[in-house]
Amino acid sequence: MATNPPKRQAPKPDRSVIRWLLDSDPAVRWQVMRDLTNAPAEEVAAERARVATEGAGARLLALQGADGSWGGAAWNRGWDSTMHVLMLLRDFGLDPASDEARRAVGLVRDHVTWQGWEAYDGNPFFAGEVEPCINGQVGAVGAYFGQDVRGLVDRLLTEQLPDGGWNCEAANGSTRSSFNTTICVLEALLEHERAVGSSAEVTEARLRGQEYLLERRLFRR
Template sequence: MDWLLDADPAIRWQVMRDLGDEPAEEIAAERRRVGTEGWGARLLALQADDGQWGGGTYSPKWISTTYTLLLLRLLGLDPESPQARDAVRRVRDGVTWKRSGDAPFFGGQAETCINGMVLQLASYFGETGDLVEALIDGVLGQQLDDGGWNCEAPLHSHRSSFNTTILVLEGLLERERSIGPDAVIAAARSRGEEYLLERRLFRSRSTGEVIRPAWTRFSFPPQWHYDVLRGLEYFRSAGGAPDDRCAEAIDLVRRRRRDDGRWPLQNTHHARTHFEMEDGDGNPSRWNTLRALRVLRWWDGARTAQA
């Protein structure tokens, strides 16, 4: 805990909330620092006058507007803070999808993966209106028969993708958090969750083999990529009792822990970054340690309560 708390405010406030059970006012005070100090303030300062980061809407990775906003959300920038409101207003007013006829940013575009990300951002930062409603309808209408989503459907695949499915599930969950329970969204999420659970979060349903070994190594930020820890973080965030079909994934998280009690950074998704937050693959990662510990706390807490 001392090591985790000796960190940027973006990590500190989440440790205080998810592992330390600190008083709400102290957590809120620490969270406010994300917009004025450290990594959060550095990212906000890099926004251009036209509202963009990195000179683009989705590219270049990972410094474009989309990925920078996703990172600010992971840091926990308070969407009600004046810093967040100003940054999002500039995005709303100035950032568009050039390949979609200059469509507004928060309306999304054609690709399901991107629309899952945009839905998460719109919901987290409090965007509403017809554009967002159309975005939700579009995402819901792209759900496949097996319960998941795939950005290559229907032209190139009729099977779902873990990468696309987790992005859409995160977006739909954030939407329900912003507006309250919604029966249609909840039903779609349930089908998407079942797609992951039937595969134990990383195995082929038909053969039982690990689908992609890279999914068993944990990166941060995950960007558009799926991995087992990201899947578990989604289920933790969604609340409710853990499903027994997550047990093998939980065991994998435990095995990834080092002898010093920490988890390493693994499988970094390389592209341009605004700046580095950790020391590279193989080294102890505060982000992965925080994420793994809160997943295990969720799992173990539920098991203790059941006993």
């Protein structure tokens, strides 16, 4: 006679680990409070607000140059560029509505441009450049911080490959999507949907991209 396997019990959070996580930066604390301690929403919001004025978030904001950039560039290989810092601030949960975020993002929008190749030289930061892996990250932070990235999203939609994903090497002949580029683009599409609402075109592209990752068994790697 067949029997049903016993249900696996979700492990209880290790309180010592939670205490260790809470003894840290506001960028970590507010997310622990939200996800692991069931703290009241108003306490979570108060802790999140401290990201702009204390710890790593405040330090990154203070490092922004007078020209609006970080690292003197829209993007660089040193991981300290404008794009990389904005991605970190998004991951930290910097409130887009805070005065500090509005000021920093306004400086980026008004002053930072892409430099280098003729194809994108002089583009405003939130207009992006030519690689979907980069444009996906720019689109994600732009949408998160309330910027108009519809042009970037439209471009990304036209660059989806037949297998459902994206690849920066498509311009060089690649016909198979990459995990990294696909994830970057999916984050942009999702943030765009959260910011302005869903559309059939964007949702369909996002679902195809998600299906590509499942078909490639990313969850088992």
